[in-house]
Amino acid sequence: MKNIKQIEKKIVTRNDWEKLKNHFQSKKIVFTNGCFDILHLGHVHYLSAAKDLGDILVIGLNSDDSVKRLKGENRPINTQYARALLLAALQFVDFVIIFDEDTPLNLIQQITPHVLVKGGDYKIEDVVGAEWVMAHGGKVEIVDFVEGYSSTNLIKKKNML
Secondary structure (H helix, E strand, O other): OHHHHHHHOOEEOHHHHHHHHHHHOOOOEEEEEEOOOOOOHHHHHHHHHHHOOOOEEEEEEEOHHHHHHHHOOOOOOOOHHHHHHHHHHOOOOOEEEEEOOOOOHHHHHHHOOOEEEEEOOOOHHHOOOHHHHHHOOOEEEEEOOOOOOOHHHHHHHOOOO
């Protein structure tokens, strides 16, 4: 259980972030967000590429309630704790912060990352928080998806819904 406790330390609240952020003033902060309902190969490639863009990778994770509002009553498949722990267990993920809003805009404004990352199905002008990040000297990066991998497609394929 010692390893789980170490992993859990990477799951932080917004208040925790406020206390921690001063330790990273000389580091390049990268932020991305999502539901990450069923962690798969595409997520691993995407998050690894996001980490390559900076020093500290922070993931904004949709809460169970926000996933339900965004994806429907049968989602999420995994609880927010399970999703957060799986993400935090990845060596290249530094912090996971759960948020309850439908978009991560408030969290992005709190963190003001140097790099905001989204997947290949987005255009920069459609990325929530892009204007904020760019107005504060940061940049927005779009990372290509690994073809054929999405939680929704996996769920449909396995008839889980």
